[in-house]
Amino acid sequence: MAEVLVVTSGKGGVGKTTSTAALGAALAQTGQNVCVVDFDVGLRNLDLVMGAERRVVYDLINVANGDVRLQQALIRDKRIDTLYLLAASQTRDKDALSEEGVRRCISELRTRFDWVICDSPAGIERGATLAMRYADLAVVVTNPEVSSVRDSDRIIGLLDSKTLKAAQGERMEKFLLLTRYDKIRAGRGDMLSIDDVLEILSIPLLGIIPESEEVLRASNVGAPVTLSNAASAPARAYMDAARRLKGETISMTIPSDRNNLLTKLFGRRAA
Amino acid sequence: MTIATRPPRHSFRFRGRNFLALVLKPEMPLANWLAQLDQWLARSPGFFAGKPLILDLAGLSFARSDIAGLIGELKGRAIRILGIEGADASVLDETLPPLLTGGRTSGSVEAVEAIAARPSIAEEPAKGAPPAASPATSHQQVPSLLIETPVRSGQTVINPDGDVIVLGSVASGAEVIAAGSIHVYGALRGRALAGAYGDENARVFCRRFEAELIAVGGYYKVTDDTESHLRQKPVQAWLSGDELKIASLDQNDKEAGKWRKS
Numbered sequence: 461m462a463e464v465l466v467v468t469s470g471k472g473g474v475g476k477t478t479s480t481a482a483l484g485a486a487l488a489q490t491g492q493n494v495c496v497v498d499f500d501v502g503l504r505n506l507d508l509v510m511g512a513e514r515r516v517v518y519d520l521i522n523v524a525n526g527d528v529r530l531q532q533a534l535i536r537d538k539r540i541d542t543l544y545l546l547a548a549s550q551t552r553d554k555d556a557l558s559e560e561g562v563r564r565c566i567s568e569l570r571t572r573f574d575w576v577i578c579d580s581p582a583g584i585e586r587g588a589t590l591a592m593r594y595a596d597l598a599v600v601v602t603n604p605e606v607s608s609v610r611d612s613d614r615i616i617g618l619l620d621s622k623t624l625k626a627a628q629g630e631r632m633e634k635f636l637l638l639t640r641y642d643k644i645r646a647g648r649g650d651m652l653s654i655d656d657v658l659e660i661l662s663i664p665l666l667g668i669i670p671e672s673e674e675v676l677r678a679s680n681v682g683a684p685v686t687l688s689n690a691a692s693a694p695a696r697a698y699m700d701a702a703r704r705l706k707g708e709t710i711s712m713t714i715p716s717d718r719n720n721l722l723t724k725l726f727g728r729r730a731a
Numbered sequence: 732m733t734i735a736t737r738p739p740r741h742s743f744r745f746r747g748r749n750f751l752a753l754v755l756k757p758e759m760p761l762a763n764w765l766a767q768l769d770q771w772l773a774r775s776p777g778f779f780a781g782k783p784l785i786l787d788l789a790g791l792s793f794a795r796s797d798i799a800g801l802i803g804e805l806k807g808r809a810i811r812i813l814g815i816e817g818a819d820a821s822v823l824d825e826t827l828p829p830l831l832t833g834g835r836t837s838g839s840v841e842a843v844e845a846i847a848a849r850p851s852i853a854e855e856p857a858k859g860a861p862p863a864a865s866p867a868t869s870h871q872q873v874p875s876l877l878i879e880t881p882v883r884s885g886q887t888v889i890n891p892d893g894d895v896i897v898l899g900s901v902a903s904g905a906e907v908i909a910a911g912s913i914h915v916y917g918a919l920r921g922r923a924l925a926g927a928y929g930d931e932n933a934r935v936f937c938r939r940f941e942a943e944l945i946a947v948g949g950y951y952k953v954t955d956d957t958e959s960h961l962r963q964k965p966v967q968a969w970l971s972g973d974e975l976k977i978a979s980l981d982q983n984d985k986e987a988g989k990w991r992k993s
Contacts, residue, residue: 614884617885659918660918660920
């Protein structure tokens with residue numbers, strides 16, 4: 461039975477698309493059939509992060525409107541056979557999505573994949589509510605700072621009221637993915653601590669992704685970070701998070717790049 | 732020169748009050764509607780006693796005499812009308828209740844069988860939401876609303892009849908409104924408005940005070956107006972005269988205990 465997962469946050473720029481790509485790739489690397497779906501109609505980015513921007517022919521809107529078959533719009537990843545992308549349309553806007561079209565599209569994806577991961581747009585409007593509407597579980601991406609935490613809290617409220625699951629009186633499972641976590645800044649008190657964030661949002665923690673240049677590098681080369689450098693700290697953190705999604709019990713650690721400080725020092729000296 | 736004889740200025744204060752008014756909306760034919768009203772009154776005599784009532788005439792083109800007749804009918808049933816909504820101002824005169832505008836809908840007060848208005852959690856205020864069906868109580872018990880989950884940013888919890896008890900936290904950007912008192916057993920980071928319909932004996936209690944705004948009976952304070960030593964402490968807020976007071980509930984706190992009415 462397929463799991464439909466929405467990656468959402470309310471606030472923009474916290475790492476939804478990066479996390480969608482990384483979690484999707486990580487799950488596919490464990491042998492699962494995965495489709496990542498970009499719901500950010502008009503501001504699509506997932507195709508870039510997945511390195512598939514030159515292969516998009518049909519998109520979510522075409523499928524939702526019934527112009528093409530799902531098969532024609534799915535883009536298979538060149539690196540992992542079990543990873544697919546359904547891109548968003550860049551020339552349309554969120555009003556082009558119909559609720560019925562999305563429902564049909566998601567239920568068809570359910571029959572084909574183990575995991576359907578929906579990359580929600582920022583905000584709480586139509587695009588974001590449609591992305592979460594038919595989901596079974598949600599990953600709430602949050603940075604350890606107050607505005608992101610409050611927006612996440614708002615989104616959690618919407619997950620509990622605007623989703624089909626909520627409408628049917630069921631409980632939506634929600635997990636917190638803390639991204640851009642900086643141990644040093646948190647230690648200095650410049651950031652909210654993990655405990656603070658967990659206390660405010662009070663949902664279970666799925667993973668802590670350390671702030672890393674690897675993430676930026678990965679999206680620039682068009683590869684999910686778990687593929688571009690699987691040994692890097694963020695890649696290992698995403699991999700752990702993916703295994704937790706599959707139900708494995710893995711102790712919560714914050715991976716770090718070994719000798720980070722030393723490498724930086726020597727790197728600078730050599731330059 | 733016209734300076735001399737200005738009378739001494741007394742400060743003149745107006746006070747604001749919020750009441751939840753019930754809205755009666757007659758339907759045509761009027762005789763049937765009145766008959767239904769009579770049936771309803773037979774089951775719940777005294778339901779309207781002491782409650783502010785508004786007559787909504789939107790969509791009904793009543794002449795002055797029709798309105799006067801209707802109000803007479805209602806008066807005969809011991810129902811007094813406070814104001815009229817949705818009527819043309821020109822048909823009303825000073826013998827009729829005044830025209831009211833700008834009313835905001837608040838969660839439907841469905842008085843079908845249940846005596847009490849239902850408490851509701853609304854995603855957006857006034858949209859109404861999961862009906863927490865309250866059983867009809869024969870003896871008028873003031874229902875309190877127990878929320879076992881955190882109140883999230885953007886959510887509003889309203890109990891127009893009694894207390895609100897929140898077991899979790901009230902997030903920044905969330906709002907809790909109660910006719911009675913508000914008890915928050917987690918952190919209060921949003922807004923808490925107790926005694927929202929005029930009850931000046933209502934209080935706000937919270938385990939950890941980080942509220943954006945706290946109000947009792949229409950008097951409010953924002954965080955910047957509160958003393959910093961109270962932040963993150965267990966506190967309560969109450970109204971003393973027309974001053975909103977906030978004090979620690981912590982036994983070890985020197986300030987604690989000042990609130991007790993000696």
